[in-house]
Amino acid sequence: MSTPDYGRAFSLMREAAGEAWGAYTRHAFVEGLKDGSLPRESFLHYLRQDYVFLIHFSRAWALAVVKSETHEEMLAAVATVNALVAEEMQLHVGICEAAGIPQEDLFATPERPENLAYTRFVLEAGYSGDLLDLLAALAPCVMGYGEIGARLGAEKSSETYADWIGTYAGEGFQGDCAAVGQLLDSALERRLGKDYANSPRFATLCDKFRKATELEVSFWQMGLTP
Numbered sequence: 001m002s003t004p005d006y007g008r009a010f011s012l013m014r015e016a017a018g019e020a021w022g023a024y025t026r027h028a029f030v031e032g033l034k035d036g037s038l039p040r041e042s043f044l045h046y047l048r049q050d051y052v053f054l055i056h057f058s059r060a061w062a063l064a065v066v067k068s069e070t071h072e073e074m075l076a077a078v079a080t081v082n083a084l085v086a087e088e089m090q091l092h093v094g095i096c097e098a099a100g101i102p103q104e105d106l107f108a109t110p111e112r113p114e115n116l117a118y119t120r121f122v123l124e125a126g127y128s129g130d131l132l133d134l135l136a137a138l139a140p141c142v143m144g145y146g147e148i149g150a151r152l153g154a155e156k157s158s159e160t161y162a163d164w165i166g167t168y169a170g171e172g173f174q175g176d177c178a179a180v181g182q183l184l185d186s187a188l189e190r191r192l193g194k195d196y197a198n199s200p201r202f203a204t205l206c207d208k209f210r211k212a213t214e215l216e217v218s219f220w221q222m223g224l225t226p
């Protein structure tokens, strides 16, 4: 299976993240989703934490609207806020309700430190920096799940987690990843010029991307320990 193309900046940042990228996208939790061996208890624990995660991620994408400098940037950011609140959070509510966990319980899930560390790192990148700092911290989450979804959609050997895999493998979500990739490319060119990859700023953005990738690894690891 070929890896999906989410744009030039993403490819460069992914490369700069080194081994952390594979540790994230091929984590044992992901392989357990692929072959159905992930214990249900771990999956539900992950989903409850992820619901809280998505609340804060929606706030971070809303901050991207605040940090936008063009109508086009605002449109891309607002589309992601909507995808998060209306689709992804709904997926979690649906799966958890079917498993006997009501929505009020989800909202009241005590936040694990690994979860808190990740979302507050991203929000802080946005509070202290500009749209580029924020997008560099947000990108691993979107494109990583895009890559995971595309691979698991093609390679899965069990139907146990097919709903979850289908959401991220589907055309809708893959289109969202391409749109975020384009936003990242155009935001970089607008602020740093076409040669952005050779700007000193780019290295600091790659650091943020790698840090967020490492926080994704910790999040999967947390999922394995309910």
Ligand SMILES: Cc1ncc(C[n+]2csc(CCO)c2C)c(N)n1
Binding pocket: 050, 053, 054, 057, 080, 083, 084, 088, 141, 142, 145, 176, 216, 219
């Ligand atoms: C820990 C964790 N990391 C990434 C995602 C995936 N995700 C979060 S926000 C977003 C963009 C809007 O769809 C996507 C794809 C997740 N659910 N949980």
